[in-house]
Amino acid sequence: MIRINEHYAKLQASYLFSTIAKRVNEFQAERPDASVIKLGIGDVTHGLPTACIKAMHKAIDEMAVDASFRGYGPEQGYDFLRDAIARHDFSERGISIQPEEIFVSDGAKCDTANIQELFAQDLRVAVPDPVYPVYVDTNVMAGRTANCENGRYAGLVYLDSTEANDYVPAPPSEPVDLIYLCFPNNPTGATATHLQLQAWVDYAKEHNALILFDAAYEAFIRDDSLPHSIYEIDGADEVAIEFRSFSKTAGFTGTRCAYTIVPNACRAFDTAGKSQPLRPLWNRRHTTKFNGVSYPVQRAAEAVFSAEGQAQVTALNDGYLANAALIREKMSALGYALVGGENSPYIWIKTGQDSWDFFDRLLHDAAVVTTPGAGFGTCGEGHIRISAFNSHTKVVEALDRIAKVLG
Numbered sequence: 001m002i003r004i005n006e007h008y009a010k011l012q013a014s015y016l017f018s019t020i021a022k023r024v025n026e027f028q029a030e031r032p033d034a035s036v037i038k039l040g041i042g043d044v045t046h047g048l049p050t051a052c053i054k055a056m057h058k059a060i061d062e063m064a065v066d067a068s069f070r071g072y073g074p075e076q077g078y079d080f081l082r083d084a085i086a087r088h089d090f091s092e093r094g095i096s097i098q099p100e101e102i103f104v105s106d107g108a109k110c111d112t113a114n115i116q117e118l119f120a121q122d123l124r125v126a127v128p129d130p131v132y133p134v135y136v137d138t139n140v141m142a143g144r145t146a147n148c149e150n151g152r153y154a155g156l157v158y159l160d161s162t163e164a165n166d167y168v169p170a171p172p173s174e175p176v177d178l179i180y181l182c183f184p185n186n187p188t189g190a191t192a193t194h195l196q197l198q199a200w201v202d203y204a205k206e207h208n209a210l211i212l213f214d215a216a217y218e219a220f221i222r223d224d225s226l227p228h229s230i231y232e233i234d235g236a237d238e239v240a241i242e243f244r245s246f247s248k249t250a251g252f253t254g255t256r257c258a259y260t261i262v263p264n265a266c267r268a269f270d271t272a273g274k275s276q277p278l279r280p281l282w283n284r285r286h287t288t289k290f291n292g293v294s295y296p297v298q299r300a301a302e303a304v305f306s307a308e309g310q311a312q313v314t315a316l317n318d319g320y321l322a323n324a325a326l327i328r329e330k331m332s333a334l335g336y337a338l339v340g341g342e343n344s345p346y347i348w349i350k351t352g353q354d355s356w357d358f359f360d361r362l363l364h365d366a367a368v369v370t371t372p373g374a375g376f377g378t379c380g381e382g383h384i385r386i387s388a389f390n391s392h393t394k395v396v397e398a399l400d401r402i403a404k405v406l407g
């Protein structure tokens with residue numbers, strides 16, 4: 001008898017963004033005249049940098065000719081891209097990461113989801129609250145939790161990220177084995193300092209734990225004192241895997257390219273307690289189950305690191321950060337406490353009231369879509385996330401409407 005994976009039944013039925021879409025559709029059906037401005041889902045809105053488009057066109061032309069055609073590529077990514085990443089993102093910042101430690105993929109979402117396949121079933125897993133839902137749901141699917149009660153799965157350790165700790169949780173007092181961290185954070189936009197990350201690295205060493213560090217929003221860091229990578233912290237290469245993505249960095253959400261760093265020194269342990277390197281395991285998984293990112297897309301990603309690409313990407317993200325600054329300014333002026341938006345495209349606003357009610361009020365009275373914090377976890381209650389991913393004109397208009405409703 002073919003049987004289902006019953007762990008799927010534990011998943012919470014309504015996915016946050018489909019619930020939001022349903023409410024927006026109902027509102028649009030009632031008010032077809034309303035022009036809705038979306039500052040909800042974290043998707044970029046501007047076209048790809050021209051350096052990337054030029055590189056992609058050239059690569060497509062190469063694919064048309066037998067002499068330059070490429071079939072299956074290396075699953076881990078072409079050398080030209082792995083070399084460019086190692087140089088630009090790491091060695092130029094004084095971090096030693098070798099190209100062979102970089103695995104190019106089609107998304108940080110898939111990688112943060114798939115990586116847990118390398119680990120034992122009976123791990124103690126720690127996740128931030130609020131959280132990017134993929135970390136939680138994939139562990140539920142894998143059977144590492146019991147049922148969800150009152151918004152929390154029994155069996156997970158939740159790392160509360162609240163106003164009290166400036167939305168940056170410290171290591172827990174209890175031992176955990178696998179730790180998900182994300183900075184700059186989605187949804188809060190909070191960032192972690194060297195000292196805060198050092199505490200996590202020290203904890204991971206002391207407890208023989210592993211950190212999964214999601215740096216998908218690294219390109220939005222403007223404060224030079226903040227670490228862009230966990231490998232800026234001494235000893236992190238032994239205890240951390242890092243995820244990066246071109247999605248938000250360079251507008252690749254529909255183009256698909258990301259990368260995961262599994263350093264040679266990074267280890268986990270077998271049942272006998274013997275240290276085992278993780279890079280060969282991920283290499284095995286990646287080459288067995290993944291066919292590589294397409295050649296034109298990898299050429300487009302490589303172009304992000306050219307001088308032209310860097311200037312365009314910086315301008316692109318500066319534009320989103322200017323939106324974020326305006327959101328911070330206007331919402332603060334309305335009297336709301338908030339975090340994020342300075343080194344992140346997300347602003348996390350303390351509403352002081354039920355987050356779905358607040359969301360509904362902004363939708364119905366201002367025709368502006370935000371994201372209710374409760375959708376990211378119990379600590380998200382009483383907050384909303386506003387995303388800076390939209391045109392400046394629309395952000396200005398949305399904030400004017402919000403000011404009329406809340407002012």
Ligand code: PLP
Pocket residue numbers: 042106107108109110132182186214216244245246247253257258
């Ligand atoms: N990690 C975080 C924290 C995200 O917010 C997102 C997308 O919203 C991703 C990963 C997904 O990145 P990608 O588009 O590379 O799959």
